[in-house]
Amino acid sequence: MHVLIANTLYYPDVVGGSEVSTQILAEGLVAAGVNVSVVCVTETGEDRMCRINGVNVHYLRLANLYWPYTTRRRMLFMKAIWHAFDVQNVFMARRLQKIVEREKPDIVSTSNLSCLSLGIWGIARRAGLPIVHTIRDYYLMCPAALMFSKGKSCRKQCSTCALYAAPRKIKSSQVDVVIGVSDFILQQHMTRGFFPRASAAHVINDCYLPPHPAEMRLPPPRLPGFGAHDAKVARIGVLGRVSPEKGIEIVAQQLLAQRTLPQWRLYIAGTGAPAYVDKLRRKYADPRIEFMGRVDPRAFFAGIDVLVVPSIWREPFGRVTVEAYAQGVPVVGANSGAIPSVIEPESALVFDIERPSTLIGKLDAALALRAIPGFRERLMSHAQAFRPDRMVDAYLEIYQKVLAAAPLAAPLEGLGQQM
Incomplete structure (x- = not known):
């Protein structure tokens, strides 16, 4: 089995729990005998590939107005342009396509996709690859990925977020299996109509970081x-x-x-x-x-x-x-x-x-x-109950079931079509 994992950031670029969980998952799968590749975004330098603890990690330089992981304040119009471009980043999608063609995975497992491109779902679908997506935040529903405004948590989407989320909701229909790191975050998306064609929905809690x-x-x-x-x-x-x-x-x-x-x-x-x-x-x-x-x-x-x-x-x-x-x-x-x-x-x-x-x-x-x-x-x-090996085993079981099932995504002709 060859799994391609897509997440916004990966070691050594760590700003939150998503990067920690992604690395634990990738290296845990390698220890279980799985061939694993990761694709992520980096701020500077050229596109490159490194092998880290048995994982092929592809770092793609960001193609957007600015690197969002700084404390620098941005003007409102720049944020609007950044997020509009992020909805369908064709430049990143083309490079993601090359990674898929090079690695030839059996399954594509996505997580946080800010700065990358939701186009990876279309790429995987056209290649006939099953797609498993893990929900870790509110990225698909909210530009800031927090659902938090004016000192309060948002109980519903505002009109701006609803407009932002509309194309993402449509694209989510390409996902075959959806996973939430909690039942709460999973239901927040499912009740709003995301992932309408997913054949299965699961909860796999994140894990704690094991000490050396x-x-x-x-x-x-x-x-x-x-x-x-x-x-x-x-x-x-x-x-x-x-x-x-x-x-x-x-x-x-x-x-x-x-x-x-x-x-x-x-x-x-x-x-x-x-x-x-x-x-x-x-x-x-x-x-x-x-x-x-x-x-x-x-x-x-x-x-x-x-x-x-x-x-x-x-x-x-x-x-x-x-x-x-x-x-x-x-x-x-x-x-x-x-x-x-x-x-x-x-x-x-x-x-x-x-x-x-x-x-x-x-x-x-x-x-x-x-x-x-x-x-x-x-x-x-x-x-x-939140041990790293339990999380890895749960993902491995889902991957195996997905691959053992009837093909979920029939290959489409013309992998190089518009994402």
Whole structure:
């Protein structure tokens, strides 16, 4: 079996969970004896191919107005042109076609396709290749891929997003099998009419990033920002991208306003737009609040008592939750998106994002878990459902079933036709 995986970015260009999951999947398939190629986008240089841990990785230089993965602000009209071109990027599609012709895969597995081209679905269809697509965000429904505007999560598409999504919805009919990283994100698309001809829809949760075996033999390093540990002080952590939709301000505001946790410290780890991070530092200039920047996750989890995932936007999955569980750390999550479905059910540590004051009660409950014998082991056991090998095995099973079934896409003449 030869699988061609298409995702916007790939190692070493990592900005989020999609790139991590794609690499785990690609290398896990290679370990299972599958021939794997990956095609992705890069900002600079010429088109090139590298072999990384057994995977042929094709890096295609972006063909659009600008590279979107920077904090630089763009004028509205430039964004509009960028997204309009991204809907049908014929220049990228032509290069994708050459990759398909060169690699001759048995199946095309797509994920995030921003900066690449949805034309890869048409290319695969004309070549008679089955298409499996994984939904990881709202890219098909929203230009920003977040469904988040003016400080709130969008409950429905605005007219601009609906116009943007219309051609993508039409193209989604070319997909044979659709996968969601959570049932929530899958249903958000299926109920809006995406993937109308898919023969099957599945949920395969993302996985946590496994630590290197050498790291497991050593205790996690101590981060200097934690200082000396006082058992009377509740150490509360937030880890991830520092941006408005992540709800970090909710945690800071509620901790500063409450009276039931007399001693606490809040550790905010992650990076974001410098202007926004500086704004938070000024607004919450309290000695109990520490901005730590980029950190080693394992070291961070070793230094906190509870993790909070306070996302305002409707998270498609929330990998940081299962990463914390894998280290035995309890998690308090917002009732937004797929977060509640990942929270360990027995603890039920979910607060109401519309009533932020409910966070404090859940923090009290999470801190009380430390006195329960075996609570860490219970959380770590829950994390086993999100092991990397389980994710890889689930994809492999779907690929095998797709290839064993009757041809889903009859080859069309003229592979070089308009995408």
